[in-house]
Amino acid sequence: MPADILAFGQQVLGQQAFSKLLGAQLDAFSPGHVELSLPVVPGLLQQHGFVHGxxxxxxxxxxxxxxxxxxxxxxxxxxxxxxxxxxxxxAERLLAVATVVGSGKTQAVCRCDVFMLRGQERTLCAAAQGTIRKAG
Structure with a gap:
């Protein structure tokens, strides 16, 4: 991993066309921790006015x-x-905060909380867990 891991992560995110389309930003990135956010805009809402799942x-x-x-x-x-x-x-923005729960040489189990942000208010709206594996 490069010395400036945040800059490296931002470069990787910038190569993801879908992430760019959504306006996603990598706000924090360090070993075992990431914070990814995006602005809530009308095009992301479903028929009830909620951000689409x-x-x-x-x-x-x-x-x-x-x-x-x-x-x-x-x-x-x-x-x-x-x-x-x-x-x-x-919400003005959505923020996903993910951490590594445990990892080995080829896979990691991670958890993530997704928050709605309104001014200084932060409200949990989703929780996820996943298995990530080394590519290749």
Missing amino acids: GVLSYLADNALTFAGGSVLGDSVTAEYKINYLRPAKD
Whole structure:
């Protein structure tokens, strides 16, 4: 892993066309920890005015993979599960915070909490766990 892991992670995120489309930002990145966020815009809402579940799922999946990759190197998602705890509504941004629970040479188990951000308020709206494996 490069010395400036945050800059490296931002470069990797910048290569993901879908992440760029959503306006995702890598806010923090260190071994075993990542914070990934994105702005909530009208195009991300479903018919009830909530952020679409696919957007929450994207954030959790990508944050889990970045967390696993921070200890494994180049990695991909092997599997993950997400629980939607409450509708993501009236949020300015979404923030996914993922950590490595345990890792070996080829895989890591990670967990992620997804929060709605409104001003200084932070409300948990989803929780996920996944297995990340070394690519290749």
